[in-house]
Amino acid sequence: MADEDATQGAAPRSQRAREALGRAGRRARELDRSEGLRTAVQRVRRALPGDAHFGDPLSLGGARHAEFAGRAVVGLTGDRPGVTREVGLGGLQLWQAVLERFGGGTGDREIVLVFTDLVEFSRWALEAGDDEVQRVLRAVSEAWETPMTDRAGTVVKRLGDGLMAAFADPAAALEAVFAARDRLAGVQVAGWTPRMRAGLHLGRPRRVGGDYLGVAVNTAARLGDRAGAGEVLVSGDLLGRLDEASLSVRRKRWHTKLKGTPEDLQIFAVDRP
Template sequence: MREDHAVTDEDTPAAGSRAARARAVLGDAARRARELDRSEGLRAAVQRVRRALPGDAHFGDPLSLGGAKHAEFVGRAVVDLTGDRPGVTREVSLGGLQLWQAVLERFGGGAGEREVALVFTDLVEFSRWALQAGDDEVQRVLREVSEAWEKPVTDRAGTVVKRLGDGMMAAFADPVEALEAVFAARTRLADVHADGWTPRMRAGLHLGRPRRVGGDYLGVAVNTAARLGDRAGPGEILVSGELLARLDEASLRVRRKRWHTRLKGTPEDLQIFSVDRPS
């Protein structure tokens, strides 16, 4: 028995040819888009623009994405989608979020209500030593370091916000107590011993109004304290001018620090000082 089939446009050779051409055009467009996204020259140009924009040009690194909402939440989504494939799309997206975060901070949407003394500490050259020390020794040292650092924080009404591998972020209501805790932590660290390496601490302190999100703090104030900690030398404690203004300078040895370039992601007028106990 014969069955008749209706002939549609899609069944004709001409329609098949048009579909094939459309697929080819779309495939070529996708290929060109991927090539554009991978362009090192274009990505470098976008990065230069990001450095000129307000806000933290490092937005997108783990430090800047620790929050639970707003720009940090979307930023984590961008990083997750792009994975470890840096490209133009990723840089443009993070640049937009960087600008968004800066606007929030500028107009108060990103600032908290209370002043907080923020502290970042870490161990100098820990990663290099850890590569040779082995997991058991590394874990033992980190436990002892944690005990050495965290007790002075809690003893002075501070809060350990989070542990950062070989470092720590803490928050205090009182800047004086924050600095005293750092001095005590550095002293206690001298009792921690490791084979083939001498644990040394560096620290950065800043006073600001970060946003409180859950148990974490976010914003320019956090970035500033963290960058100060990154720039400090072995055994050195760097503080911002805002925090130093709340301390008794007569009881400290204070030295102004000047660099040709300012720290990324920090206020343009940031003043930095190295502080220590008198000799």
């Protein structure tokens, strides 16, 4: 009789424990799905050092510890946006920033990064219509990419009316840009001749999947953004690896620093003499 009473007493206790665990689990899921809390964590992430977008497919394509751990966090949380996921990725974001700070996030070899795009393309595209835009982009792609690949360059990605390429050889990178500009001069669609601008920088970007990340990438992109129609801007780091005597070189100076670039960045406009 005593054994039966003990069994009956244990059953309610076990049931109560399961119910308590169930309530705790539901509460934890509710907190994880809290839009307000998740937004607060995202704001904190934006204020932290490192890449606040760490966790997207591009940032997780590498083989370093931070990327591996990031893939694990994403795998455990699936595609569900939540507080747990943001907190986990925020911690890895800090870890990655520390690696970048002490050199663990840089690449192991120097690469010339090239950014090109079309000047005033968006304004022209608004009036030209989709068919003409597609014709221009196809013609531009063929004009640009062949000189790049012919000189052992890699087209990393296409960026609408531009592209990003990578080269091992500085001289080949610059010659490819000049050749691309020459070929583009022969393109005309609906009475419009597209004109390109380009930025080149030598650095040690970090390889992430099929892309590159880091200050070197930002620097090349900012140079491309600042260049004028038909202009090619290069960093002082890259100019030092080129035969300056064979080029027309002009120092460029601006009152404001280019965002996301090194403090000591020197910028030059280069062309054939």
